Amino acid sequence: MAGSNNDKTVLVTGGSGFIAVHCILKLLQQGYSVRTTLRSMNRQTEVHGMLKNGGITSFDNLSFIKADLTDDENWNEAVKNCEFVLHVASPTPAIKFTHEDELIKPAKEGVIRVLKASRNAGVKRVVLTSAYGAIGCGHENRKTPYTEKDWTNLQAKIHPYQKSKTMAEKTAWDFMRDEGGSLELATINPVAVMGPVLGEDFSHSQQMIRQMLEGKVVACPKIDSCYVDVRDVADLHLLAMTSPKAKGERFLATTGNALSMFDVAKILTRRLGDDAKKVPTKELPNWKLRLAALKNPSLKMLVALLGQYAQASGEKAKELLNWSPRSNEEAIVATAESLFRLGLIKG
Template structure:
């Protein structure tokens, strides 16, 4: 029997790199897409070695850009499965929200069309918690996969809109597709865990900023947290398990922490950094006022003070998924940054 080939989009990404690690460890052949092979190959190889993968004979790279529909035939040809974590890089300082929304929708559809054309068995789309929670100001019970962000409500950030609309576009594509292509989605909350290089996701910047003293007071924002290694394992379960077809899976530990509680975990685990870590919260009213003048604050201001409880019951019961604790994920992020010299005590 020939080796199953999995295409993973955006191979240098934080989640994608951990998915590739686990696929290679499980014996799959992996083809990953990047925009620039020459630039990204050394980075991806460095990340694989950092994760303990030394045999890269089953890993290949192909150039493909989510803004170009012509790249995806070659990228996906002969694949058994596609895992799609890549998303066009969001610009938070945009003039029109369509700059963020339209590339996200189009990128998903380019991948799905090519997957259907080449008779891929199943696509696993990395969606987001942002496609679940936004626009629910009166929520009083934990968010689940049954929830969808309500884009008719005021104040929903275009990033959350892009995640919601691109995932809805994927499900609509599958509904009308007659190729037999299957789809599952994974919707992670804030993703922590070990970074494999000094190229990492926006979720981890929170930890770096804490450890380098860049955030004296923190916003009153509650969030779920999950380890990237568990997000990766959930993608593999969503790819292989028959019962995952047609399902969404919320990747969360089920815990909810404030940003100050995250800082307190770091203070306890890394006392040498205590003098740099935030000790206070900024009032939400002050944050929202500041966000009017600073576009970079608009997304965090849009979720300040909102309900953020989540449930992982579906992934746990249907797929047997068991994530690490939020505390372990947060500590692993910081420890990896210290080990790689991204942050240091000075």
């Protein structure tokens, strides 16, 4: 398939990010010309390094442009002559913030900047990387798997990061309804993303795996989550980019099988042998996590997930786009093995 798409240019926003790099990798492998945004052009070498770790040997079809979601500069130039845009960049969960708007405002304003520039440039379709956090938070007494028809309850007490993802996606759909013109939109809503790490910039979900392997997690919080491999998330972005069936649709990226953190720990122990000797072997009482979060703000988002139903369905993507994700176990083990391979496990 490589070479068949070299007359098509795709913009990927936030090119140094974990999901974005895997999307760029997949696009280059399929012969697309790729332009990607960076907030700092000093990270070009880092992106090249991650792509090399993923098997890319030529960067002839890759270019960089400086652009920031909080600034109008260069967005019109970034989307120029692009057929598609993968808007992957997003503010990441901040440990310390004085007001939730520090997360919400850049997420909303950023998506508007990208959509406006894309519409004005005649881009065919934008694929927005949203999140499970825009679907499955703030619901009480849930007993059936979440689907793309669900939206996070903004009236509930939820973490500002989840609120920012929800409001950013709602802003995108509102823009499309009112001002989208001929532009098309699809969104991808990944659950906790695992899979091969290509460099030191990886998802906050994977930090949990590293902390387990380094012995920094003494016991597993009683939190359930669905998981998905980043390679499958990238595949789904490309399917949503090109398939006529994806126009105007949301897609949950999930294997559909929720695991507890203790289940994850048991997978690591079973599959990694001595490399998993520091992985926790017991669960943490809820009251201990709540107490620890009073002193450590980074734990507050975990506290909000205690006792939450987390089952989510990936059937829509499988049926509509013929998407076929790897298993939870394969994704989790691939994360751990890549962390060791790149020397990112300390101690």
